[in-house]
Amino acid sequence: MSYLYVNEQGARIGVDGGYITVQMKNDLLRKIPSETLENISLFGNVSITTQAMQRCLKLGITLNFFSSNGRYYGHLTPTARCRITRQRKQFAITGEDNFVQAFAREILGAKIHNQKVVLKRYLTKQTPEILEAVKQIENAERKLCRCESLDAMKGYEGIAARYYFAALSEIIEPDFKFFGRNRMPPKDPFNSMLSLGYTLLMHEIYGLIEGHGLNAYAGFLHQDREKHPTLASDLMEEWRAVIVDSVVLSLIQGHEIPIDGFQDDHETGGILLMNDTFRIFVRKYEKKLRSEIRYLQSEGRQSYRALLNQQVLLFAKAIDEEDPEIYKAVRIR
The missing domain is CATH 3.100.10.20 (CRISPR-associated endonuclease Cas1, N-terminal domain)
Known part of the structure; x- marks a missing residue:
């Protein structure tokens, strides 16, 4: 398809x-x-x-x-995708601390692990700052696994993210250097590509969530927010570095995208991709989703898009059986 x-x-x-x-x-x-x-x-x-x-x-x-x-x-989207019994369970379980904490520990632990792996893949130099960043990310990953509260887990996630993006800024091509993650609006080309990629990925997962009869607005990790699909945000966490960050880094480090392929958005004060740059990005993003990898927990090779669907289906099963241990996040090598 x-x-x-x-x-x-x-x-x-x-x-x-x-x-x-x-x-x-x-x-x-x-x-x-x-x-x-x-x-x-x-x-x-x-x-x-x-x-x-x-x-x-x-x-x-x-x-x-x-x-x-x-x-x-x-x-x-077509009708007949809602499964009300599954959604009733979903809404009820969002209030169960044991389920929420187990799910959060699995998702956020995988997110930090995947950030660490992606960062190491692109390391061409090992400055004291970068080595310290890797050390702090690994430390946050270990500590998060032992946390017993959602707030503590989010705290270590935030620490890992700060060191991760600081290290990325040090290793990418100088023209694309940035100063931390920023959005709404993104202030530089790197963050502009991240924001576009995260938007595309979130709403791909949104569609899969609806396709499996779940409610995209009843999440577990992220605080309820009007008009925001928090479950899609939750299930996207393990994939951010794996798919979007990897695409952006590959485009920059492979010199596939020019620094002059961006423009100022005078309405918001942000930075936008120009039309040709947009097309380059979308082609690369689609190629990534169609590419196949050997996943640790399955035999044979699967495309990233197939794995996205598999993970949403696995989460639906965890809801049906009210067992967070069923959900195993994707951790790349």
Whole structure:
């Protein structure tokens, strides 16, 4: 199954027989067999006909709507995905401390572990500052595993994140140097790419959560926030470094993306990807999700996208059986 991203401003999505069509402003027409599509994401001034929307709903194709700079607006998804019995359990379990703490320890421990592995993969120099950062990340990982409260776990997660991003800033190409994680709006090209990637990943997981009958807004780690899918944020944590950070680092260190491929957003004061840079990023992101790895807890190779689905399904099983030990987060080597 394929994912379609449309960010050409003024493009129009329609339907022609068994195909979903994308009509560009320059009259270039692209046709994709509708049966091969699983998800379509529209960015900015992209229109879609009623007939195309109906086709997507009939075939179970999710439509995601974003601003031109990647801000998420919402989605159109088929009915019949809600499983009320599972959701009742989900809401009840969010108040059970034992479940929440066990789940948090597993997810956040994996997040820190994966940050450490990604950082080490890109280390080309070992300055005292970088060696200290690695030491502090490993220390936070050990201490988090022994924590008995969610607040303490989040504290060690925060410590690890600060050292992780500080070390990344030291090892990336000088033109892309940044000063800590910043967002809403991102203030530099590195953070701009992170924010876009995290947005795409969050709403990919959002769709999987709905597909397995769960409620994306009833989370466990993150505090309830109106209009924010906290469960998607929870289940994304183990994947941030593995997928998005790795994509951004690969683009920068491989000189695949130019520093002049970004522009100021005069409305927000942030930094945005220009159209060509956006396309480079999305192609790289999709290639990553389609790439296969040998996962520690399964035989054979699986794509990252298949693993995302597997993890959401595993979490749904943990909810059904009210057993947090069922959920095992992905830890890369």
